[in-house]
Amino acid sequence: MLATILLLLALAKPICPSSAGAGSRRAEALKRLLEVFGMEDPPPPPAHVKQPPQYMVDLFNTVANADGVTKNPDILEGNTVRSFLDKTHGEKMRFLFMLSSVAKSEKILTAELHLFRLWPRLTEGPKRHHFCQVTIYQVLESEPEAPGGKKLLAARLVPLQGSGWEVFAITQAVRDWTEDESSNQGLLVTVQSVDGSPLDPPPLQFASSMDHHDSKKPMLVLFTDDGRRGASLPMADFSDVQPRAPVAPAQLSVPRLGAPRSARSLDRLQPCQKHPLSVDFEEIGWAGWIISPRGYNAYHCKGSCPFPLGENMRPTNHATVQSIINALKLSQGVSSPCCVPDKLYSINLLYFDDDENVVLKQYDDMVAGSCGCH
Template sequence: MLRILLLLLLARLQNCSPRPPNGLPEDSEDTRTEALKRLLEVFGMEDPPRSPHHIKQPPQYMVDLYNTVAGADGITKDPDILEGNTVRSFLDKIHSDQMHFLFVLSSVAKNERILTAELHLFRLRSKVAEGPFYKRHHFCQVSVYQVLDKNKLDSSEGKKLLAARLIALQGSGWEVFGITQAVRDWTDEDSSNQGLLVTVRGLGGALVDPSMVRFASGRDHHESKKPMLVLFTDDGRRGAVLPVSSLPDLSPQTPDLPPEPATAEVNGARNARSVDQFLPCQRHLLSVDFEEIGWSGWIISPRSYNAYHCKGSCPFPLGENMRPTNHATVQSIINALKLSQGVSTPCCVPDKLFSINLLYFDDDENVVLKQYDDMVAGSCGCH
């Protein structure tokens, strides 16, 4: 059953009669290998990412973003929520207790366009909430620098200011800084990535006692609070131009059924598919289970989704419930009147497609949120 579902999906839900690739039989192991290869191509991958070596929790920010963009089944709630079609998160690789961070961006594909880059730092609650400094001042300035030369951090030659902001001395929670230009530099030239430096100074310019304003480090704090770089990118992959809706109606389609013929004979023998042959074009369930495919180790959400598929006849005359195109109507007339040889009846295919979102671990165990177009048949029609 899995192989049949894979083949239907790999046909992109567009063909009237999906067939195994290269003419291979459906029960062949070669078919499964080829099907999984084609499915990876749909997801823009050459090989499936490795599963994390140990049980790992994704950053809460990425989980929350997924839940904002998609439903539990992965189907996009609104195609305009996400900037671009890919969000990548990276954890600090230095694991220092100092304010120097390094993020390795080797998993960013060359064809990805960097739209926005953000540094996420979790501010810890201060252990020192009183004293003369707190009585005189209520704010401090947090500055984020791109490291140009880690041996000259005390001079302007060694660093470049990316972002600066005043924050209250008291408080805790996530602080987000825009660092887009630095990340674009790093993706253009890997060797230029020497990390980021964060400083905290009073309004007069003097460095603030580290105990007053502290950020979680990659070494000593829980996974959920570690420094993180978040990239919003676009890889240029876009699906077919079909009607879309920001709020897809994915309830099963149940059009009125025409009277079923009493018999259906082919060359004197009953056609075993006569019932399906005379059912009108409509949408049917098509479950894609990532655990059954063997991908549950690296896909976080969804665990499965319903792709749906279109099946049924497009008999003459085509009613409005068949959602026919003008071309399909003309083709149906030509076929019915036998005005031209070799013209078949229109095909039952998706006429509305929706995207899904995957939240998954890449080969470097970074968490990625990616949106894929044309993955769910929203409705069917005769084309």
């Protein structure tokens, strides 16, 4: 994976713009990089300046550090979180979310309806109730009040005082919609008294998609898994992502004075260790649709694995045997072990998809945590 990224970065900016085929090589490199991120084409930047839902920004900051590297792998059940804003522009208690961007192969783990509860209306007379019952229905027919026109999804008591987000689980409805897109007739929300009697006008209201700021609009949040998983290399403490301390000069073999050394031969004198490798999404041309991070440090492994391999080289038993065979010339064509990542970390991208929905996606094996001789 990291070797692929190294190649892609080398090709991202043509060294000689006039060289024949430089443009096609760049296009091919970016196409391969998109494949790493599970895409065929880059999503177009939003037509207008859009702010991502604060919930998605907060979730990204909880899961990842500023560079997108996963700091808490146990937060997400799957590897993808999708947010959808309500597409209805009329009825305040009917909601519709378009899920065309969800792939058929994507497994729906959890689906949540997020509604922002407004401050209650001032009503005349004494307040008899401190709570009301909010019920969420899956709409099955165009007329939900008809017999069989709706299906109960969730119900609970909600306090009348205060404001803030209320979250309702509606997983089964979303699974139905992704299996049969034509069945998506939306959701219906009702507000009743504690005893189930109607309230007119209802003392509790939720922000609508038309009358309120984007930060309070009704939102559907899906936690899914697309089945993409990386190599099962061992994980370690997050602190391992930090660069290692420079190797002390005493650990290096010093050549005789006057002996010419090429850059490659000098590299061979350096022991296997981790080096920076910056991936800048703005330079690649992806800053328009990626919200966070603006780039990240993938790191790469470089250096020699000389005989005898010490513990600081983090060798495998196989690498130790290979090193011995190579040093003693016991077999033809056996090279010395290679300096490669032995711990890999995932990164997270927060971005706008083709439909301008905000997605948080986790990608495995994107950052070298440490290097060893294998």
